[in-house]
Amino acid sequence: MGFFDWLRRPQRAIAAVKPERELVDHEAAGPSQRGVELLRSGQMLAASQQFREAVAREPGVASHHVNLAYTLQQVGEGVAALDHLRLAVSLDPESLDARYMLAGALETLPDFEGAVEHVRAALALRPDFEAARIDLCRMLALKGDLVQARAAIEEAMTLHPSNADFHHYLGNVCVTEGQPDAAVEHYRRALELRPDHVQVIANIGSTLRIKGLYEEAIASYEQALKLDPTFADAHAKWGMTRKAQGRLAESEEAFRRALQLDPKNPDTLNEMGMVLQEQGKLPQAIEHYRRAISLRPDLPGGYVNLGMALDHNGQSGEAVDVYKQGLAIKPSHELHGNLGITLAKLGNTDEAIDHYHEAIRLSPDNLSVHCNLASALGDTGATEQAIAAYRDVLAKRPDFLMPHSNLLVYLASTGHASTQEYLAEARRFDAKLARPPEDPPVRRNLASGQPLRVGFVSGDLRTHPVGLFIEGIIQHLEPSKLELIAYSTVGQEDALTARIKPRFGQWVQLRGLGDDAAARRIRADEVDILIDLAGHTAENRLAVFARRAAPVQLSWLGYWASTGVSEIDYVLADEGCVPIGDEHQFSERIWRLPQTRLCFTPPATDAAPPVAPLPALQRGHITFGCFQRLPKITDEVLALWGEVFARLPDARLLIQSVQTGRAKAVEQTLARLARVGIASDRVTLRGPVPRDVYLQAYSEVDIVLDTFPYTGGTTTCEALWMGVPTLTLSGDTMISRQGEALMRAAGLPQWVATDRADFVCKAALLASDMPALAAWREGVRGRLAGTALFDVRRFARNFEEAVAEIWRQGAAASAETRSS
Structure with a gap:
């Protein structure tokens, strides 16, 4: 939406040019006269038919083309009207009506260059034509020629000193030039000349808004609406102001009022879409963006906004199409x-x-x-x-x-x-990180039995590794012990979101809130323990944690190293991924959960195919698999795999990854594998597939080979649930020990290699015992369900006890500090 309005006059009645002049030449033939009578009675379509006949009879009379163009504009045939106006100017270059109307028609295209040319010609024919001078000033500004616009406005002010529009326009120019205070002076002068000029009052509000004086801006919009409650632009600008303040519900209501008054305003529809999107109302946002673009296909930002909303709503393919449509219109x-x-x-x-x-x-x-x-x-x-x-x-x-x-x-x-x-x-x-000077949040004095209030900050509470791990845990946390609040940092939601949402007492959307506002909101909710689930990954809000939004702050689940943020007190870990002695790798203190820091939520029974028999029994050879992102399969990883395949000349390899859906990536990967001795006839590469198809692919694999130092997480757990163990290499960091920690939590320490030589030996040894691999698959899900890695009930109890003890220790430390 533009910052200010320029009082557009897209269609000009000829009578407004010279009120004293008749619409037609009185020497014209009958059809023209009948057309005038019909026009005066408001019968535009019938009038246009008469003017068409007049043009057919006397095609060389410019006034016939002008009158026909006017009626065509009224019935929505703007392109045909433009053709007749061009012809009228060519027939009579000194026709004031033709020049002026052609300028207006060109402005609507928009063709400001042409519009300026013809409105200047109109002024040359009639220098005292005040309306045309107003239009010239506006057109020059909209064309982006601020120097010429200012010169034209200042000239017009000397010719028409009592016209408020010129002071209004000069204020607009000042805003564009970055002179808001000068703009307000000119707006106030315009109001002295015309106190009820609601557009100028609204523009004062908009000037105050860009200076950050939001409440003063709202007061201006209220003043404009008191004079004209139907002034849609003031409602819309009110909405923009509340949006800038992060008051999205009020903003949405203001835009709804504006659209009730002006339902086909593409700028307002676009702004409404942005407010809906920031609140996570993606389907409604998409609808508004589509309407905006349909009304104005060249709407600035329209295709960007629609594409982003589609992408965030899981409609990425449609988003690609929308972006390409926008590029075809204007790159x-x-x-x-x-x-x-x-x-x-x-x-x-x-x-x-x-x-x-x-x-x-x-x-x-x-x-x-x-x-x-x-x-x-x-x-x-x-x-x-x-x-x-x-x-x-x-x-x-x-x-x-x-x-x-x-x-x-x-x-x-x-x-x-x-x-x-x-x-x-x-x-x-x-x-x-910014740390505004505020007092730290006050710890609540909890009564006996009162639950702790725990907030989770994440953009991944959906079908995402974080969501897949946390779903079962959330379902089994006791509301009598923990009162949960979700602080979502994205608008995207899906079926997993819908399943976990009822377990939260509140679901708060942080998207659209600045860091200060988000921290204030969390403080107002009196959260006891705030948990970051993102670390440095996408959509994180670590800057909110730096503002000490809660008395106790933790990092857990979605990241695998220190955040470095000094206001985050603890990292939840386990002894497998952060053994005693590795605390120096973190700025946070380490709180070790029993057995495992991660507990996986298995796919629902109807979503996971049954565990298949060991494929090697039928094929006669072992098939290794890897289902991780291709960048994790580094040259160093491939070199180690090459040693494994050298020991097992009959083995095969299946790699399935998002990146291997690209022909170039397939070619490069096969070449890299060949360099380590794994020929292409031993390899199958597959691209991205739906999750059910992906899980089914494990039925073709006997053993998963892990990557390093970035070991598997979600894929390791999914492979286990599908009956496929992962051979992993232990490292010396939290992420490089993650595979080891998961396999030990699943009761499978024999699948952990201590070094590279051990990895090759274990791969050969484990692959050689097909009967053992086949037997392990029998009843595997029942056994896994009782392990620490999959027992969500046990993990939920451990989690509850951990956060309660963290709170107790903090309370004791706080009491000790007060007593000293």
């Missing part, structure tokens, strides 16, 4: 950049990289696109290039938190930094 770096994001999500990384490069060409200083390009490079396995790209962005903008988080993810998961180097980088991230 922009936003469209190329967002299309790249969606393509990367769908596994089309090479095409995504092409669009990122095009976005950078159009907007070289857009550092967000550089970050997305770095991420895409990482997805192709170019980890060192990705890390270098993130560091380059941070060199240009050190306070940019997103690339710093991404850099930390890569450093933590790829082995490109020692634990000391990683922690130093995480502390540098922490030093950038």
Whole structure:
């Protein structure tokens, strides 16, 4: 939505040009006269038919074309009207009506260059034509020629000093030039000349809004609406102000009022879509964006907003189509950049990289696109290039938190930094976080038996590894012990969200709230323990934790290293992934849960195919599998796998990944495998598939080979549930020990290799005993259900006891501090 309005006059009645002049030449033939009479009686279609006849009889009379054009405009035939106006000007270049109406028609295209040319011609014919001078000022401004617009407005003010519109327009120009105080002065002068000028009053409000004076802006909109309650623009600007304040429900209501008054305003529909999207109301947002674009196909930002809403709503394929439609109309770096994001999500990384490069060409200083390009490079396995790209962005903008988080993810998961180097980088991230001077939240004095209030901050409470791990746990937490609040950082929801939502006392949408506002909201909810489920991964809100939103703050589940954030008190871990003596790897204190920090929610019975017999018994050879993201299968991993395959010449390999849906990735992966001695005739590569098809693929695999140092998590648990064990290599960090911790929690320590030589030996040994592998599958789900990795009830009790003890220790420490 534009900042201000310019009092557009898209259609001009000829009578408004020269009220004293008849609409037609009195010497014209009968059809023209009959057309005038019909026009005066409001019968536009019948009038247009008479004017058509007049043009047919006397095609060289300019006034016939002008009159026909006017009626055609009224009946919605703007293109035909434009043709007749052009012809009228060619027949009579000095026709004031033809020039002026053609200027208006061109403005609606919009063709401001042509519009300015013809309105200047109209003024040359009649210099005292005040309405045309108003239009010239507006057109120059809308054309973007502020120097000429200012000159035209100042000239008009000398010719027509009592006209409020020129002061109004000069105020608009001042706003565009970044002079809000000067703008308000001109608006106030316009109001002296015309006190009831509601548009000017609203523009004062908008000027105050961009200065951050939100309540003063609201007062201006209220003043405008008191004069004209039907003024849709004031309702819309009210909505924009409340949106800027994070008061989304009030904003939505204001936009609804505006749309009731002006239901076909594409700008308001677009703004309404953004407010709905920020509240997580994606289907409604999509509907509003579609309506906006249908009304104005070249709406700035319309295709970007619609594409983002579709993508977040799980309709990524449709989002790609929308972005491409927008690019066909008008290419922009936003469209190329967002299309790249969606393509990367769908596994089309090479095409995504092409669009990122095009976005950078159009907007070289857009550092967000550089970050997305770095991420895409990482997805192709170019980890060192990705890390270098993130560091380059941070060199240009050190306070940019997103690339710093991404850099930390890569450093933590790829082995490109020692634990000391990683922690130093995480502390540098922490030093950038804003910490407004506020008193820390007060600990509640809980009565005996009163539940702790625990908040979870996450963008992944859906079908995502975090959601898949937490679902069963949430279902078994006792409401009498823990009162749960979800703080979602994204609008996307799905079937898993719907299943867990009823277990939360509140479901709060943080999307659209700034860090200060989000922290205030959490404090107002009097949360006792706030748990971060994202770490440095996507959609994190670590800056909210830096504002000490709750008395106790923890990190758990969604990240595998220290956040570095000094206000996060604990990391929930276990002795397997963070053994005694490794506390120095974290800025947080370590709280070890019994047996495991992770507990997986198995797929529902109707969602998981039954465990299949061991495929090797029928095939006569072992098939190894890997279902992780391709970037985790590094050259170092492949080298170790190559040794395994050298020991087992009949073995086969199945790799299924999002990235292996690309022909280029398949070609590159086969070449990399060949270099380590694994020929292509021993390999099957598959791309992304629905989850049920993915789970079924485990029926073709005998053993899963883990990656390192970024070991499996969700895939390891899913493989176990499908009857396929994972051979994993132990490491020296939380993430590189994750595979080991999971297999031990599942009661399978024999599947953990201590070093690379052990990995090769174990692979050969375990693969050689097909009867044992086949026997292990028998009744495997019943056995796994009783292990720490899958027993969600047991884990829920352990979790409840852990957070209660953390709270008690904090209370004791707080009491000791007060007494001293």
